[in-house]
Every structure is written in structure tokens, then in C-alpha cells.
Amino acid sequence: MKVVLASCAALPEGDGDEDALVAALRRDGVGVTWRPWGEPVDADLVVLRATWDYTEKLDEFLAWCDSVPALANPPRVVRWNTDKAYLVELAARGVPVVPTAVVEPGEDPVFPAGEFVVKPAIGAGSRGAGRFTDHAEARKHLEALGVKALVQPYQSSVDANGETALVFFAGEYSHSFHKGPMLAQGLAESESGLYLEERLRGIEPARRQVELAERVLDVAAELLSLRRADFLYARVDVVEGEDGEPLLLELELTEPTLGFKHTGDEAAARLSTAIRALASRS
Template sequence: MSVAIRVAVATSSIGLELDPDLSPLVAALRARGIEAEAVAWDRVDYDWAACAAVVIRSTWGYPERLDEYLAWVDAVAAVTRLDNPAGLVRWNTDKRYLGELAERGVPVVPTRFVAPGEAPVLPERGHFVVKPAVSAGARDSARYAAHQHDAALRHIAALHAAGATVLVQPYLSRIDEGERALVFLGGTFSHAIRKGPVLTEVGVVDNERSPHPNLAPHHPSRAELALADAALAAAPKARELLYARVDVALDDAGSPVLMELELVEPHLFLAGNTCAVLRFADLIRERVTAGRPDRGQEPPSSAS
């Protein structure tokens, strides 16, 4: 008799309530003979070492508890397989990785990084965005017009007072055409969506806004796929990625630029996409069963 394989899908208390991807993913894993369950990452009574793998999903809210979260990431990685791996998670939680990708030749939205104690230089023309380097879902982010320097400086000062490094970026004039999110599973393109602009109000920090408004399927262009491939290739230890989401928008000339490379807990838009759910579950099963002596005794995948 084969030994049951346990996989924890790491989420959060909010994710347990609101993440639509959890139920179909857990169900698909169970259909493949995996003892799977969704577990809040900060649950104190859970034995992570008993799992063959822990898959990070909707661990929402981690930026407010970053040190605690990264300690959990390291602790889990020390006792079992963690996907995505701890080193990539640690690298990707701070948006200063955008500077590294730009240095490696990836077309990235122009970004200035302003650490606490440094004087910000703000654009004299056009709209621009202020956001913290550690953030998710556009939290504590706002868009400003060129005449709103005083408000932007107050925003930056507040973020600096909280110890945050700040990103200042131009607000792309073609963002109304939609931000593209390209999802990769096991390094292979899976599917993409397009969403509407998030920072629609000027000079407003609104942490209750939807981070994914007006979702629609998207068929990426060759240029968008090439940019995504370049961004993934430039990430450290990219071959170890279980999943990735590459967020892309068009610059003023219509060329795609990288907005973010999401490797920690991105929404993968699996709900309603049965093929993607099955591919993801197959990939997880393949990774946790590779090299096990009882692999041949486990039930085959039902994906088509």
C-alpha cells in the first residue's frame, strides 16, 4: 500500500474566506490521490514537516508582517519542499528586484527607488505613482499629477517614517488599455488575463479598491510573451519556479514593459479555468512524487 502524500496549500485567514482558487485546486489534488488541504500560513498548531510539499498561494497580508512571514518561509523550507522556494520568495517580496531585472536588460517601467533618509526627485510632467517597495494589491499606493508634489511628498514621508523604501514610477498613459497578467506554470505559459486600471483616482490612497478590476481573457502578443520569458530568465534560480505571474503594460510607444514579476502569492486566476487547474495539480503531484519508491503505486492523473 502506498503512503499518503500530504500537500498543504498555504493561504491566510482572508484567503480561506475569499480566495476562489483554493477549492478547485485542493479538489484537483485530492482527485490525484494527494491528501491536500488549505492551511493559513500562521496557524500555530499545524505540522508543516508532515507535508511532502507546501505550496504558497493566497498568503495575503504578509507585507504587514514581513519579518514573521519570512521566518515562516525559512522554517518551512528547512523541513519540507516549499514552492515557490524560500530564496525566490525572499527576493521577490521587495520590489527593488525591478532594479536588478532592469540591470539585466529586462524592459521595466522606469523606476526610482527612494530609501528612508533620501530626498525624492519627482517628475515635473505627467502623472506618476508612489508605492512602497514591500506591498501587494496596490496597498498604500497612489497616483499623482505633476502639480501634486506636496501631497506626494507627504505620502513618501509617511512611508519613510514606517521604514519603507519608496518606488516612484511614471503613470503609463496607455494603462487604460489594460494591464496584462501572464501566468506561467512550471516555466510554461498557461493563460493570461487583462484587467482595468487600479489607480483611477488622482491623489487618493484607497486600500479597499479592487486590485483586479474588469477582468477579461487576454491573448498575449509575441512581444508580451518575449518580455515575460526575458523576465523569468533573469530571475535567480528561475528553473525552480512552480508558478509565476508576469504583469505587463504598454509604454507610450506601445511596447510592453514589465510592471511586476509576481512569484510569492499572486492571484493565478484559476477559478473557472479547469484546464489550468488540472495542469497546476498535475505539476504539483509530479514534483512531490518524483523519486518516491512507491510512485508507481499511486493513481494516475485524470487530466486530459
């Protein structure tokens, strides 16, 4: 069985978080190799893992996704998930989501009162995300981005509590980790050019966080006419709203960091099992 983990040219073997997964797959007898996305691949299954530079060449990336023999998550999931406007669709179906307005280029938005975030709708690694109170500065940032963007009230709980990332494999809850706040006032600067350096640690989620994450996956699956189990991997990032209830910040079905460095080897073993099951069906 041949499985390819897809990465990007700048980090052809990812950032090390996936080492435990590679080890688990090898232990389970899978021939696993890394390949930067964009190249032709020959494999039973291609798993998107560290493709962090697709945001500036999304069309090319999606065309490559369509071209590979079998992709996890599937191309139409990726097509839907790479545009954060999916948050508005989930909210319309009753999912508690951080209030989100989509702003097309050239549009003049109504900014929320107080602090708010402006970030590209197609974005990853916190690149292009900024935190503002000044409307003129925010407008300047929108113009500089020049692409479809999201405007959200800044969730102040993030300063104290960060966000919780809940990871699922084949629709089953696996583990969680905590991410510290990413945005200082103004515009975020990335050292790697690919992502802002993140501070992660393993965490035990609250039951209502797990319940929200499961609901998010069920509604997303329904929107895509899939079953929750059809998502090989999913990461649901939640923050605490003003009333203390969890809100969805991001549903990552494309290339989420899965936090293997911050959990035991069982998490990697679980994903290996799910990959083998999927590759044998592909």
C-alpha cells in the same frame, strides 16, 4: 501525498479563485488542505497561494517560509521577490521595465515629469499605491508610508488597456488574463483591507508579451542561480509603454492570483501536474 495551500487568517481558504485547483488536486489523488501561514505544517509540499497579509510582518513571514518542510516557490525566491527593488536588478540586466526609482525613508526623490506612482517596495493588492502629479502631496504620501518606496512614471496606457498577466507553471506558459486599471487619482482605498477589488477576464496575449515574460523569467532565474522550471508558478504583469512595446510592471513569484476563475479547468490541471511532480521530488 500531502500538499498544503498557504493562506492568511482573514481568508483561510483564499478568495475562491483557487477552488478549481483544489478540485484538480483532489481528482489527481492529492490530500490537499488550506492552512493560514504562521502555523507549523506537516506536508510534502507547501504552496504559497493566498498569504496576502505578510507585507506588514515580512520578517515573520520569511522566517515561517524557512521553517516549513518544502516551500513553493522556494524561500530565497520569496525573499528576493517580496521587495519590488528586484525591478531595478532586472532593468540593469536589460529587461524592459517600467522606469523605477527606489526611495529610502527620509530621502528626497526627484519625481518624474507629469503623472507618477508612489508605492511601497514591499506591497501587495495595490495597498499604499497612489497616483500623483503634485510633488508636495507625493512627499506627504512617502512620509506617511515611512518605508522604502518605488516611484514610477504613471503608464497612461493602463487607463485604456489595463495590464496583462501571463501565468507560467514550472517555467511553461499556461494562460493569461487582463486586469483593469487600479489607481484613480490620489490614494487607493481597499474594501477588504487586503487588496483592491480587481476586474479580471481571460485574454489572448500578443507574441511580444509572451516573449517579454519568458525573458523576465529567464533573467530572474539566472539572478537566483535557478532554472526557469524551478518556479512552480510565476505571473508576469506587463503594460504597454509609450512606444507601444510591452514593459514589465511586476514579476509575481510569491502569492499571485492565478486567474483560474477566468480560464478553463485545464490551467488548474496543469498546476496540479506541476505540484505533484515537485512534491514527489521534495
